[in-house]
Amino acid sequence: MTDPKRILLVEDDRSIATVIAAALQDEGFAVSHCSSIAERDAALSGGSFNVMLTDVRLGDGDGIESLAGVQDTHPAMPIIVLSAQNTLDTAVRATGSGAFEYFPKPFDLDELVAAVRQAAERAGPDDGEGALPNQGLPLIGRSPPMQDVYRMITRVLQNDLSVLVLGESGTGKELVAEAIHQLGHRKTGPFVALNTAAIPRDLVESELFGHEKGAFTGAVTRNIGKFELARGGTLFLDEIGDMPPDAQTRLLRALQTGRIRRVGGQEEIRIDCRIIAATNRDLSPMIADGRFREDLYYRINVVPIRLPALRDRREDIPDLARHFLQEAEAEGLPRRYLPDDGAERLSAHRWPGNVRELRNFMLRAALLAREDNLGASVIAPILQETTASLGRQDDTGDGFEAAVEAFLSSRDFAEGEIYHAALAAMEKPLISRILSQTHGNQLKAARLLGINRNTLRKKLTDLGIDLDRFS
Ligand SMILES: Nc1ncnc2c1ncn2[C@@H]1O[C@H](COP(=O)(O)OP(=O)(O)OP(=O)(O)O)[C@@H](O)[C@H]1O
Numbered sequence: 001m002t003d004p005k006r007i008l009l010v011e012d013d014r015s016i017a018t019v020i021a022a023a024l025q026d027e028g029f030a031v032s033h034c035s036s037i038a039e040r041d042a043a044l045s046g047g048s049f050n051v052m053l054t055d056v057r058l059g060d061g062d063g064i065e066s067l068a069g070v071q072d073t074h075p076a077m078p079i080i081v082l083s084a085q086n087t088l089d090t091a092v093r094a095t096g097s098g099a100f101e102y103f104p105k106p107f108d109l110d111e112l113v114a115a116v117r118q119a120a121e122r123a124g125p126d127d128g129e130g131a132l133p134n135q136g137l138p139l140i141g142r143s144p145p146m147q148d149v150y151r152m153i154t155r156v157l158q159n160d161l162s163v164l165v166l167g168e169s170g171t172g173k174e175l176v177a178e179a180i181h182q183l184g185h186r187k188t189g190p191f192v193a194l195n196t197a198a199i200p201r202d203l204v205e206s207e208l209f210g211h212e213k214g215a216f217t218g219a220v221t222r223n224i225g226k227f228e229l230a231r232g233g234t235l236f237l238d239e240i241g242d243m244p245p246d247a248q249t250r251l252l253r254a255l256q257t258g259r260i261r262r263v264g265g266q267e268e269i270r271i272d273c274r275i276i277a278a279t280n281r282d283l284s285p286m287i288a289d290g291r292f293r294e295d296l297y298y299r300i301n302v303v304p305i306r307l308p309a310l311r312d313r314r315e316d317i318p319d320l321a322r323h324f325l326q327e328a329e330a331e332g333l334p335r336r337y338l339p340d341d342g343a344e345r346l347s348a349h350r351w352p353g354n355v356r357e358l359r360n361f362m363l364r365a366a367l368l369a370r371e372d373n374l375g376a377s378v379i380a381p382i383l384q385e386t387t388a389s390l391g392r393q394d395d396t397g398d399g400f401e402a403a404v405e406a407f408l409s410s411r412d413f414a415e416g417e418i419y420h421a422a423l424a425a426m427e428k429p430l431i432s433r434i435l436s437q438t439h440g441n442q443l444k445a446a447r448l449l450g451i452n453r454n455t456l457r458k459k460l461t462d463l464g465i466d467l468d469r470f471s
Contacts, residue, residue: 004030005120006047010040010054010063011082016105020053023109024116028332037061044070049077051100051119053112056083067099068221075229076190078119082107139172139179140323141316145308149176152305157184162255162300164240165278167307170356173278174238176305181234186274189233194226196247197239204247206263209254215264227260230273240300241281241292252296275300310354318343320355324362325374333366338374345376349383361386428463431456432470440470 007024011017012035021031032047034040037060043049052070054063067079078100101115139150153176156163163180165173174193181191199207206215210225226235237243243251254260255275259268277300286292310317322338329335338346351357365374365382407425408418431449438444442460446453460467 004028005050006030006032007116007120008040008043008049008052009033010037010052010058011035012055012058016055016082019109020112023113027113027117029116029120035059037063037066040070044074049074051078051080051116053080053082053116056081064099065220068223071224075224076192080112080115080119082112139175140320141313142319143308143313143316145313146316149305149307152303153180153183156180156303160186160274162274162302163276164301164304165276165307166304167278167280168309168354169280170354171280171307171309172355173280173307174236176307177234177236177238177276177278180276181236181274184234184274186233189273190230191234191236192226192230192273193236193238195238197242201244204244205250208247209250209260209262210265211263212265215262219264222262225260225262227254227271227273228269233273235273235275237275237277237300239279239281240277241279241283241286243292245291245293248293248296252293252299255296255299277301310351310358314347317347317351317358320358321346321362324359325366327359328363328366331363333363334372336366336369336372336374341376342374342379345379345383424463427459428465431459431463432465435465435467435470438470440467442467 005028007029009017009021009024009031011020011033014035017033017035021033024031032043032049034043035058037058040052040054044052052074054067056063064081067081070077070079080101080103081099082103082105084105100119103112103115139146157180163177165176167173177193178191181187194207196204206219206223206225208225208227210228211219211223213219213222237251254271258271260271261268283292283297287294287297310320318338318340321343325336325338346358353360361383364386365379368382369378371378404422407422413421431445434445434448435442438448442456443453446456449456451459459465
């Protein structure tokens with residue numbers, strides 16, 4: 001097992017501190033507590049921490065105002081701000097000062113713990129200790145599409161070509177970016193991630209490029225941006241498709257000139273990092289209608305790496321599932337085993353949330369199962385319950401099986417009726433769906449469907465489909 005992640009908790013309310021510390025220790029974190037800015041600074045200079053949690057109002061000063069100094073000396077340590085001043089202003093100040101997350105009090109303890117966990121995962125190497133030894137990044141999967149991914153990864157390790165990682169949510173884009181960093185020639189530098197979708201749109205530029213004190217309302221201190229934090233290492237721009245237009249323009253200029261300026265600043269700063277971007281969106285239609293800059297697309301998409309959806313590499317599911325059971329055990333959950341029939345049951349599932357969904361499911365199954373062997377009969381009900389709670393059908397194939405079951409149990413059928421009734425039940429939503437895609441254009445719809453235009457027209461009448469709905 002790896003050493004526990006270290007958390008510095010700066011909170012002067014004893015009872016709150018006790019509750020938070022207990023919850024974090026339960027999760028396997030090592031927590032150090034202090035209750036003033038002076039104690040905090042002493043702790044930071046004497047030890048290293050993966051994440052800092054801080055209150056705003058402390059006896060000897062303002063927890064936010066003094067954050068800039070902390071960030072200068074501990075750039076890789078995410079900071080989470082807790083505040084009883086539940087105002088927009090505090091939120092703006094907290095995020096404007098570079099905090100990773102902001103929690104107004106009273107906060108949900110589970111959410112806070114989840115944020116700390118996320119921050120600890122994202123944190124760079126421990127402060128003050130230089131780079132951690134490479135822990136080995138397990139990218140699990142031996143399927144042909146993953147072999148292609150590995151091949152692409154090896155091609156970019158010794159250069160700084162811009163990489164664009166594409167794939168549905170949860171397919172492992174961030175993990176691939178981390179792997180490129182940890183295995184590549186910039187591995188001794190930091191790995192810095194920015195998720196464009198996770199921060200307010202008007203803060204994207206200052207997060208990326210930093211800002212000078214007073215650059216905008218709420219910029220109470222100077223903020224060092226991700227480009228500067230990533231110096232010598234890798235900058236991972238997640239959900240690049242969500243980047244607002246102004247930030248796109250500024251990013252393009254930075255990549256073209258190799259230089260940045262902090263928001264509100266004059267000084268030109270040379271960029272020294274590899275860029276890896278990722279998106280789960282299809283950027284082509286966004287380029288076509290002007291939401292994403294084509295010139296930026298070509299800049300970042302020098303080497304595209306496409307991650308397959310999990311359902312397109314089902315042969316990897318057993319290995320992944322067993323890997324996550326080991327991970328669960330390392331996190332203190334009971335030891336569980338996955339026999340072949342359990343693995344088959346998992347492999348039949350569609351996993352729309354991809355590897356992330358499988359991982360969450362395995363942790364959940366490890367926790368909930370009443371026996372150590374997770375055979376099909378153990379997996380099936382947990383799978384059903386989980387998908388039901390997500391409001392989905394447990395669709396094992398392409399969705400039709402579940403629809404067929406639902407249809408058959410919808411009413412009693414007369415003998416000889418089922419086949420035609422089922423096809424008719426499916427025709428209406430299918431044709432409607434395609435018409436909606438073509439905005440009511442029948443010629444296009446008929447072509448897409450592969451049926452004659454007159455046949456389509458007859459079906460519209462027979463099925464009672466109103467064309468006006470689609471135009
Ligand atoms: N090949 C893999 N082997 C082991 N774990 C994986 C693999 N792919 C993904 N994971 C795990 O699945 C989870 C989701 O992966 P990750 O965050 O990299 O996905 P993502 O594509 O970046 O998702 P999003 O688009 O939602 O940001 C993580 O816990 C990651 O460690």
